[in-house]
Amino acid sequence: MDEIALRVNGEDRTARADAGAPLIHVLRNLLDLKATRYGCGQEQCGACMVLLDGKPTFSCTFPAAEAVGREVETAEALVSHPLREAFLELQAGQCGYCLSGILMSAKGLLDRTADPAREEIVAALDPHLCRCGAHERIIGAVALAAARLRGAAA
Ligand code: FES
Numbered sequence: 001m002d003e004i005a006l007r008v009n010g011e012d013r014t015a016r017a018d019a020g021a022p023l024i025h026v027l028r029n030l031l032d033l034k035a036t037r038y039g040c041g042q043e044q045c046g047a048c049m050v051l052l053d054g055k056p057t058f059s060c061t062f063p064a065a066e067a068v069g070r071e072v073e074t075a076e077a078l079v080s081h082p083l084r085e086a087f088l089e090l091q092a093g094q095c096g097y098c099l100s101g102i103l104m105s106a107k108g109l110l111d112r113t114a115d116p117a118r119e120e121i122v123a124a125l126d127p128h129l130c131r132c133g134a135h136e137r138i139i140g141a142v143a144l145a146a147a148r149l150r151g152a153a154a
Pocket residue numbers: 037038039040041042043044045046047048049058059060061
């Protein structure tokens with residue numbers, strides 16, 4: 001077991017985990033951050049996506065030890081983010097299983113692109129599967145959140 005010190009959602013957190021433990025294991029099972037979800041475990045569905053130094057990263061395969069000293073963001077950080085409001089308002093989702101990961105990729109996009117074109121939103125969400133077929137509302141919610149963020153910045 002190794003001690004793994006992480007910076008998660010602006011807080012310093014430590015856990016003891018096997019060398020090579022995937023980041024999602026540390027987040028969910030050791031740090032009790034349950035928003036990040038496990039789907040395929042093979043970088044195929046996007047349910048586990050988190051931001052690592054702002055970059056969408058599959059936490060199901062990324063070794064937690066390699067996240068030491070880097071900024072990890074999870075969906076818990078989005079409680080008061082315009083993305084959350086927009087997704088609720090447009091009911092962008094059905095079962096919701098895919099949404100934690102989608103929200104993180106969307107945040108990564110909006111952090112680097114204030115006014116994303118529809119094609120850019122689609123490309124950013126390409127790693128994600130939504131088996132409920134809520135794609136159109138999800139794309140609309142990301143665009144709405146972007147517009148609101150621009151309004152807030154104006
Ligand atoms: S659980 Fe990581 S991509 Fe599916």
